[in-house]
Amino acid sequence: MSWSSAARSLRDWARRHPDFAAVLVLAAIAVGLFAPPLLSGRTVSPMNLLAQRAPWHTVIAPEPPPNPALTDIAQVFHPWLLYAGEQIRAGVIPLWNPHEYTGAPFFGNGQSALLFPVTMIAFVLPAVIAVTVISLAKLLGIGVATYWFLRTLGPRPGPAFIAACGFMLSAPVIGWLQWTFASTLMCLPLLLGAMERLRERRDGRAIVLVAIAVTLDVLAGYPQAAAQALVVATGWALVRAAGPGGGRGFLARYAAAVALGLALAAIQLVPFVEYVRESFVFVYRRQWTPIFSSPLRSATTFLMPYYYGVGREAWGPWQFAVLTGYVGIVTLAVLPLGVRAALRRGDGQFVVGLAAVALALHYGLPGLSLVAEMPGFSLGTNLRLMPLIAFALCVVAALGLESLRDEKPDRAVPWLVGGWFTAVVALAFVAVAQDHARAAAQKMDFSLPAQFAIGLAALTLATIVVGLAPARWSLSALAVLQIVSLLPLAATYNPSVDRRAFFPMTPALEYLRREAGHQSRVLMPGSVAIAYGLFEAQGYDGMSPRRLVEITGVVGTGNALARGFLENTVALQGSEPLSGLRILVSPALDLLGVRYVLLGPGAAPPRPGLVQVYDAADARIFRNEGAVPRAMLVGHARCVDDAAALAAIRGRALDPRREVLLAGCAAPPASVDGADASPAGSAAITDESANRVIVQVSTDRPAYLVLSDTWFPGWTAKLDGRPTHLWRANHALRAIVVPSGAHEVVFDYAPRSLRMGTLISSIALGLAALAMVPGWRRR
Amino acid sequence: MKALIPAALLALAAAPASAALPAPPFDFSLSPVSVTEGAPVTIRIAPVRAPGAGPSEVHDLYLALARTEEASFLNEVGAWSPSPVPYARAVGVDAPPIVRQWPQAWPPGEHAFALIVVPVSANPLARSAWRYRPVIRWVDVEPRATGDASPDFATVAMLAVATLGAIAAVWLTVLKGRRGAG
Numbered sequence: 031m032s033w034s035s036a037a038r039s040l041r042d043w044a045r046r047h048p049d050f051a052a053v054l055v056l057a058a059i060a061v062g063l064f065a066p067p068l069l070s071g072r073t074v075s076p077m078n079l080l081a082q083r084a085p086w087h088t089v090i091a092p093e094p095p096p097n098p099a100l101t102d103i104a105q106v107f108h109p110w111l112l113y114a115g116e117q118i119r120a121g122v123i124p125l126w127n128p129h130e131y132t133g134a135p136f137f138g139n140g141q142s143a144l145l146f147p148v149t150m151i152a153f154v155l156p157a158v159i160a161v162t163v164i165s166l167a168k169l170l171g172i173g174v175a176t177y178w179f180l181r182t183l184g185p186r187p188g189p190a191f192i193a194a195c196g197f198m199l200s201a202p203v204i205g206w207l208q209w210t211f212a213s214t215l216m217c218l219p220l221l222l223g224a225m226e227r228l229r230e231r232r233d234g235r236a237i238v239l240v241a242i243a244v245t246l247d248v249l250a251g252y253p254q255a256a257a258q259a260l261v262v263a264t265g266w267a268l269v270r271a272a273g274p275g276g277g278r279g280f281l282a283r284y285a286a287a288v289a290l291g292l293a294l295a296a297i298q299l300v301p302f303v304e305y306v307r308e309s310f311v312f313v314y315r316r317q318w319t320p321i322f323s324s325p326l327r328s329a330t331t332f333l334m335p336y337y338y339g340v341g342r343e344a345w346g347p348w349q350f351a352v353l354t355g356y357v358g359i360v361t362l363a364v365l366p367l368g369v370r371a372a373l374r375r376g377d378g379q380f381v382v383g384l385a386a387v388a389l390a391l392h393y394g395l396p397g398l399s400l401v402a403e404m405p406g407f408s409l410g411t412n413l414r415l416m417p418l419i420a421f422a423l424c425v426v427a428a429l430g431l432e433s434l435r436d437e438k439p440d441r442a443v444p445w446l447v448g449g450w451f452t453a454v455v456a457l458a459f460v461a462v463a464q465d466h467a468r469a470a471a472q473k474m475d476f477s478l479p480a481q482f483a484i485g486l487a488a489l490t491l492a493t494i495v496v497g498l499a500p501a502r503w504s505l506s507a508l509a510v511l512q513i514v515s516l517l518p519l520a521a522t523y524n525p526s527v528d529r530r531a532f533f534p535m536t537p538a539l540e541y542l543r544r545e546a547g548h549q550s551r552v553l554m555p556g557s558v559a560i561a562y563g564l565f566e567a568q569g570y571d572g573m574s575p576r577r578l579v580e581i582t583g584v585v586g587t588g589n590a591l592a593r594g595f596l597e598n599t600v601a602l603q604g605s606e607p608l609s610g611l612r613i614l615v616s617p618a619l620d621l622l623g624v625r626y627v628l629l630g631p632g633a634a635p636p637r638p639g640l641v642q643v644y645d646a647a648d649a650r651i652f653r654n655e656g657a658v659p660r661a662m663l664v665g666h667a668r669c670v671d672d673a674a675a676l677a678a679i680r681g682r683a684l685d686p687r688r689e690v691l692l693a694g695c696a697a698p699p700a701s702v703d704g705a706d707a708s709p710a711g712s713a714a715i716t717d718e719s720a721n722r723v724i725v726q727v728s729t730d731r732p733a734y735l736v737l738s739d740t741w742f743p744g745w746t747a748k749l750d751g752r753p754t755h756l757w758r759a760n761h762a763l764r765a766i767v768v769p770s771g772a773h774e775v776v777f778d779y780a781p782r783s784l785r786m787g788t789l790i791s792s793i794a795l796g797l798a799a800l801a802m803v804p805g806w807r808r809r
Numbered sequence: 810m811k812a813l814i815p816a817a818l819l820a821l822a823a824a825p826a827s828a829a830l831p832a833p834p835f836d837f838s839l840s841p842v843s844v845t846e847g848a849p850v851t852i853r854i855a856p857v858r859a860p861g862a863g864p865s866e867v868h869d870l871y872l873a874l875a876r877t878e879e880a881s882f883l884n885e886v887g888a889w890s891p892s893p894v895p896y897a898r899a900v901g902v903d904a905p906p907i908v909r910q911w912p913q914a915w916p917p918g919e920h921a922f923a924l925i926v927v928p929v930s931a932n933p934l935a936r937s938a939w940r941y942r943p944v945i946r947w948v949d950v951e952p953r954a955t956g957d958a959s960p961d962f963a964t965v966a967m968l969a970v971a972t973l974g975a976i977a978a979v980w981l982t983v984l985k986g987r988r989g990a991g
């Protein structure tokens with residue numbers, strides 16, 4: 031068989047199975063982006079960011095140049111996947127993360143997404159491979175879900191494929207790909223597509239399909255995006271209710287499906303709500319969340335994705351993924367036709383309206399700030415709307431491409447595409463003329479004039495092809511143009527590194543594992559102790575246990591502190607990290623058991639009381655002689671309210687070796703002798719897993735066992751196998767009373783919120799199963 | 810319109826989740842909102858009637874950068890301070906508007922200014938002590954053209970020619986193509 035006949039056979043097959051062919055090409059693109067690193071011993075992970083810090087600077091090469099916008103991935107999401115996989119493979123569901131924040135909820139933190147199917151890849155594959163496969167799966171999921179939704183909406187395979195490519199490889203998707211945010215981006219088209227089925231079919235299966243989409247959206251691990259998707263879906267339902275197959279019946283089925291979906295997700299939702307109530311982010315955002323927006327000029331990124339640079343050369347007001355809206359050159363070229371086509375149909379009007387409102391919020395157009403201040407919206411941030419904008423624009427583009435296939439001559443087309451092209455390039459030219467000097471000062475590798483020249487050429491070509499449609503070849507040409515215009519960004523934005531650079535061990539880290547073990551906390555750059563089985567008091571999960579933050583001081587990256595300045599609380603939204611520097615300067619350093627401080631080679635002791643114990647090329651380590659052990663016996667207690675406890679800790683008026691401050695009592699338990707003498711004995715953590723700490727205690731008199739781990743609802747304690755009261759101690763930590771003698775104390779984390787959520791989800795699962803029974807459908 | 814009622818009810822049901830702090834009894838503006846580095850900007854702070862703000866209430870007013878990691882406060886002569894310095898002290902809610910020049914806008918960049926209204930002598934960085942939410946206003950300070958940041962007119966001219974050429978090519982092609990198709 032010759033090449034030409036093979037190609038002809040392939041083309042014939044694709045014509046007979048266009049949807050299958052489209053999905054195969056989407057899969058080929060996703061695999062093509064991620065297979066090379068997988069097959070060449072690399073991993074798609076921004077570990078090169080660690081190369082700038084001790085102790086990793088000796089073992090990780092700073093190549094390719096690190097992109098600070100990906101810090102969350104290196105310090106949060108990839109360490110979490112590593113931790114989750116290790117725990118699950120050891121047979122433990124990691125409800126708690128004891129390695130950060132002196133302990134914090136892990137399952138319920140809203141972003142660990144342990145129940146989302148894509149995350150489960152990390153349960154079966156080593157994390158170093160799983161992180162790449164997860165990115166591939168997310169990208170493919172977004173592409174296929176978008177394509178499926180567009181097909182349910184009406185466009186034929188060609189337009190749907192081009193638009194699906196536009197969203198799948200768009201800058202917002204690629205920019206957020208390694209966050210759990212990207213997982214939610216496959217759920218929105220899935221949800222809207224499922225709702226189309228619900229409109230067409232009145233059976234229980236259609237309700238369950240929508241419910242599953244809602245559940246996945248919640249489980250995906252980005253609560254704000256899940257809430258936004260539900261708002262969009264509810265708007266979509268209201269619009270669809272007015273059309274064929276709609277009516278009150280459809281709305282009722284939709285409401286039932288959402289309720290069922292949320293109930294199915296209760297196992298995740300209820301623990302999350304519990305953490306929200308105990309989180310610092312809620313304290314801040316309930317008080318006030320600054321409403322920020324992007325400058326209108328950043329709309330240039332729809333033509334030039336690197337307008338504001340990337341990585342070290344970035345010069346825009348926000349990071350790349352926030353600012354950049356690039357959705358492919360064809361999407362941009364066909365937009366006026368898309369808007370015209372969309373405005374002729376009810377669902378299209380909704381999508382255009384959605385894009386308009388999201389754009390107005392994103393760019394802070396006057397008046398729309400009222401929406402941002404609305405209840406619920408005020409707890410989030412406008413700067414996460416770009417993926418929604420990209421999605422809406424791609425749907426509009428699909429409708430525009432579909433309208434191109436109309437064979438009837440349409441005199442308006444040249445004026446629309448020509449006028450739009452002229453406006454876009456003229457405005458972009460003005461922006462480049464004004465900004466190119468400012469951008470040049472940033473030493474950008476890809477200068478603005480060069481970007482403009484390429485964008486201009488690509489948009490010219492795409493507009494000409496659009497203008498010449500419906501020529502037979504035009505759709506194929508547009509598909510090629512779309513992919514070619516998107517691939518460079520998709521292939522380069524998320525760097526890959528040698529697998530050996532994925533949380534590598536260094537001598538300093540081995541020293542800490544040996545010396546600190548489970549008994550002490552460490553303080554080291556970033557928030558990656560979890561990846562090494564170490565324990566730290568700083569942390570970053572976007573929530574932050576509020577009582578811990580109350581004793582250490584505000585959350586924040588610590589960059590201001592590092593330069594000797596005050597941290598700016600005005601800029602904070604509460605979801606920032608609790609930095610290591612904040613812990614270091616806090617009066618609670620000793621109280622939290624931070625015994626080892628790792629700094630760069632040659633560093634001076636950062637505060638008094640630190641003794642140098644390790645000095646090598648990778649790091650210098652200091653021991654904090656004042657730090658208490660994680661588990662410790664204390665002979666004296668005081669019952670105080672929160673204000674008094676905070677005043678004592680912040681005022682350094684508490685000696686944690688001698689005294690413990692108890693909350694929720696009028697007088698200390700009578701069983702403990704309140705004498706000032708400290709008990710003679712020992713307390714040592716002998717075993718520990720994600721949800722359990724076991725302490726062996728020996729004491730010559732009744733005493734308080736203080737565990738400098740975060741107190742949180744759901745923790746219980748057993749003394750020699752019998753339940754005992756767990757006190758909230760020193761405002762944020764835990765303590766129990768132990769009688770004299772030798773004892774085993776077991777702290778367990780089994781939150782009632784999880785049990786309640788599991789019960790609700792189980793009932794919902796039963797209802798969903800019932801709804802799937804064919805007989806039930808007929809009734 | 811009926812379809813919007815459930816959405817409105819849904820939003821109202823979520824009212825407890827809205828931001829708790831009320832708007833302050835002062836508003837402010839920056840004029841112009843886009844300047845070249847070193848040019849003057851007029852800052853105007855004026856009381857606004859707020860529910861519950863009694864005539865005897867007085868506040869310290871701070872102007873701070875709202876997006877930087879390091880705290881920065883504009884003092885009354887228009888210089889930046891790394892520690893809290895009131896822009897105006899003990900201002901009553903019935904005081905006349907404060908209009909001052911920020912004589913030399915600096916540093917370059919798009920800055921979000923926050924007007925923070927706190928009780929007299931309170932620390933503006935202690936968020937738990939805030940009684941009003943800050944007001945945010947933007948100003949774009951463009952860098953002065955020096956060295957690397959000076960415009961390259963030859964490049965701009967070439968881009969202008971290319972842009973005009975592209976526009977002409979598009980119009981000619983699409984108009985001609987459509988005529989042919991029709």
